[in-house]
Amino acid sequence: MTQNDGDRLAEWLDGLGLADQLGAAGLPTFTRDAAGHAVWTDPERLAELERVLRSVGDEPEHAVPVGLVVLARQARLRTQLLATMWHTYESLAELRGTSVDATRFAVHKGASEHRLLVVPVDERAVVPAFQLGTDGELRPELAPVLGPLLAARMDPWRAWAWLTQPAALTLGRPPERAVVSDPALVRTAAEKLAERL
Incomplete structure (x- = not known):
């Protein structure tokens, strides 16, 4: 050429x-x-x-x-997601009122048991804040939604995006918000998505 x-x-x-x-x-x-x-x-x-x-x-x-x-x-979406609130081990430890080591252990255990979404960012792990309550623990209504997605080994970035972006299935609401009023609908959607992975 x-x-x-x-x-x-x-x-x-x-x-x-x-x-x-x-x-x-x-x-x-x-x-x-x-x-x-x-x-x-x-x-x-x-x-x-x-x-x-x-x-x-x-x-x-x-x-x-x-x-x-x-x-x-995907690059634009990742930039948008990183502009929302998320935690490092240190900031989550402060929120929970525990040590960084105890928080790191709890985060790894939660992730391995498919109870906590952890996303790799520049060789470190971050915990998206949308899934946490004010005490820094997993919102109970999200456990049955996260479980199938994480057990199916869904890409963490894709899971973060799916849970936090408006969806037609949930009448234009992000699934993480819709789960409060329509838990069965969001749980079923997560299970169906997990089956396709």
Whole structure:
């Protein structure tokens, strides 16, 4: 591919907001030189890369690289989730009024027994706060919802998103809120989702 082809491909990916997802997808990435031209990490793979990215749909010239769209959506969702309240071992220990060691043990035990959602973030574990009461313990109404999801080894990020994002099934309410008034409905939805995993 020529420099113009590389620039065109880079512009297309930038325009879709997908350039930042290339590395996560194991694809060649690019930076810009002083003149604004795309400098690709693996330029000999660009023709193949473009074919792969445009292989979905009936009109390849207008195709959207679905895998990258999914990665970009996941990255945005993770950023949104991390903007909500969550705890480290230290902050949860303070909330519970216990030692950090006791809290770490309780968190690991809760996670291993499928009673607590723990999410890996930058090589550390965080506990999303939505699942906890004011005492720092699991909200009792969430236990029958978390259990099936975690026992099915649902990705923790996906579980966090599913539980906290509005859903049609729960009339536009996040399942973690809907469970207060419709526990059977949310529990059934969690069980059905777990069966599909």
